[in-house]
Amino acid sequence: MTIPTEQELKNIIEALLFVADTPLPIERIKSVVPADAKTIKDILSRLAVEYEQRTGGFFLMEVAGGYQIRTKPEYAEWVKRLVQPNPLRMSKAALETLTIIAYKQPVIRSEVEHIRGVDSGGILRMLLELKLIRVLGRKDIPGRPLIYTTTKRFLEIFGLKDLRDLPTPEEIKGLVNPLLPEKRHPDQLPLIPDEDIENVPKDTLISEDDKNILT
Amino acid sequence: MSEEPEEIYEVHLKDIFEGPMDLLIHLIKKNEVDIYDIPIALITDKYLQYIDWMKSMNVNVAGDFLVMAATLTHIKSKMLLPIQEEDEDDPRIEITRPLLEYLQMKSAAEHLLERDILGENTFSRSLDRKDLALDNEDRVINVGLFELMDAFQRLLDKIPAFKELDVSPAGASVKDKINELLDILEKEGSVTFDQLFDKNSTKSEFVITFLAILEMVRLAIISIVQHVQSGIIRLFYL
Structure with a gap:
């Protein structure tokens, strides 16, 4: 095998991505092609941009520590007609x-x-x-x-x-949650907000509860 | 309870509560109370009502529900006591803290489900041949149940046919054996199939070891591969 040119290198990496059935880590690509990690990463970004501009049926996804060609979600229904989907049936x-x-x-x-x-x-x-x-x-x-x-x-x-790609607890809280009133402490996950305990006289807490017991 | 039994029955058929936390969240939502300021007496009453209802419907009330009932009642009683010290925590913290954490996890779960899920929203290539990446020199195959049974049969054949009447007490259980194998695997990382069977053991010990191996595969604790040339079956700790 001769040393590939840069254009060939891109084609080779594309070919590798095409056959791989699991996300390909950069290290794995590096063990196959004569290129350093940085070059490979650049080529992968270029491929991702190319697919994006092509507006085709698939895209390059960075996932699980590697890279993988995946079909675009908008065509999922059609792909499902072809392959037996193995959906995640989870309660x-x-x-x-x-x-x-x-x-x-x-x-x-x-x-x-x-x-x-x-x-x-x-x-x-x-x-x-x-x-x-x-x-x-x-x-x-x-x-x-x-x-x-x-x-x-x-x-x-x-x-x-x-x-680390999982949303942080702060980001989760931004999600819709009817149980957490927006006006209260949007920036932290407090147990019982400190200032509330301070503001409310202790005896109020008890008398409010007494009311509930009576009803 | 004054409601018609049928009415209650209908209402609750729709709400299947997986556990006490789900029930509690349902009650908080239904009564439109602030989670940071739970009217503990109201919620406790509603909770206990629900438990009573479950009992009346002959639903087996799981212990988890009763633990929560006890916790709620305990908090309710604490709320009635005058607060002694200034810096004393609100007794409701005991329930608010886990509720918030649980709610947070529930939102996170919903968020996960919104992602483009492989096999549902997005697809990748899938190959039947898993061994593409492996070098031909050192190929291993994943062992099926039948190879495993063959190997086991060969081991059993090695046990001397004539053995004195066995009156020894019952040996280790499958569970104990799994723990024992885990200890070995934790140390060694991998072990060959033959190594696990002591030639001097009894047949029942063999069987227990074999069952333990099967159970561990099922629990995805180990994977079993066979070397193509040597035929040696090896167990890997995952």
């Missing part, structure tokens, strides 16, 4: 459990159950089988419980670059 409870693990990892079962307030053994088992979470090891506390983390597959499925 709300399973999704919540997965979210808790994603945010709190590494996490043990009792911590998950503490947040959900309900037994989660069955759901953890299911998430393990779906390979969305895995066992990292065992915690050095009595009972040596298993420690869970999310997998690369989790990142792939939800299109996340890495775990």
Whole structure:
């Protein structure tokens, strides 16, 4: 094999992306083509821009620590006519459990159950089988419980670059939540806002409650 | 409760509460109360009413619901006491804190679902042959159940046929065995199939080890591969 020109290098990387069935990390590309990481990264950005300008049926996605060619969401219905989709059939409870693990990892079962307030053994088992979470090891506390983390597959499925790509708690709060009144403390996740406790005389707290008991 | 049983039945059929937290959130929403200022007496009453209803419908009330009922009642009683110290926390913090955390996780879960999900909104190439990337020299294949059973049968054949009557007490359970194997794997990272079977063990010990291996594969704790040339089956800790 002769040393490829820069144009050829781009074509080669495109070819690699075309055949890969999992996101290709830059390191993996580097082990195949004679180019350094920076050159590869530049080429990948150029390819991404090219696909974008082409306004075609697919785009280049940075996901799970690598790069992958994916179909555009607007054509999902058509793709589904061709391939047997393997949809993520998850109950709300399973999704919540997965979210808790994603945010709190590494996490043990009792911590998950503490947040959900309900037994989660069955759901953890299911998430393990779906390979969305895995066992990292065992915690050095009595009972040596298993420690869970999310997998690369989790990142792939939800299109996340890495775990830092998850919205931060601050960003989550910006999302619609009818239970959290907007006017109250939009910038932090307070337990019971300090100034409220200060402003409200203690006896008011009690008398308000007395009212409720009477009704 | 004065309502018609049918009426209540209909209402609650729509609301399936996964746990006490879900029920609590439902009550807070329904009664339009401020989560930072929960009228604890009202919510506790409604909560207990619901538990009563579940009991009357012969629904098995899970222990989790009762724990929450106890917590709520405890907070309610604390609220009635005059506050002794200035810096004393609002007793409701005990319930507000987990509720907020749970709500936060619920929003995060919704947010995750809004993403372009692979296999639902977006698709990638998928190959049947998983072994493309592997070098031919050192190829391994993922072992199916039948190869595993063959290997197990070969091991069983090695047990001496004549054995004295076994009156020893029952050995380790599958659960104990999994823990034992986890210890080995944690240290070694990987182990061959044969290594796990002590030639001097009894048949039942063999069976327990084998069941433990199967269970660990099912739980995605280990993966099993077989070397193409040597035929050695190896277990990898994931």
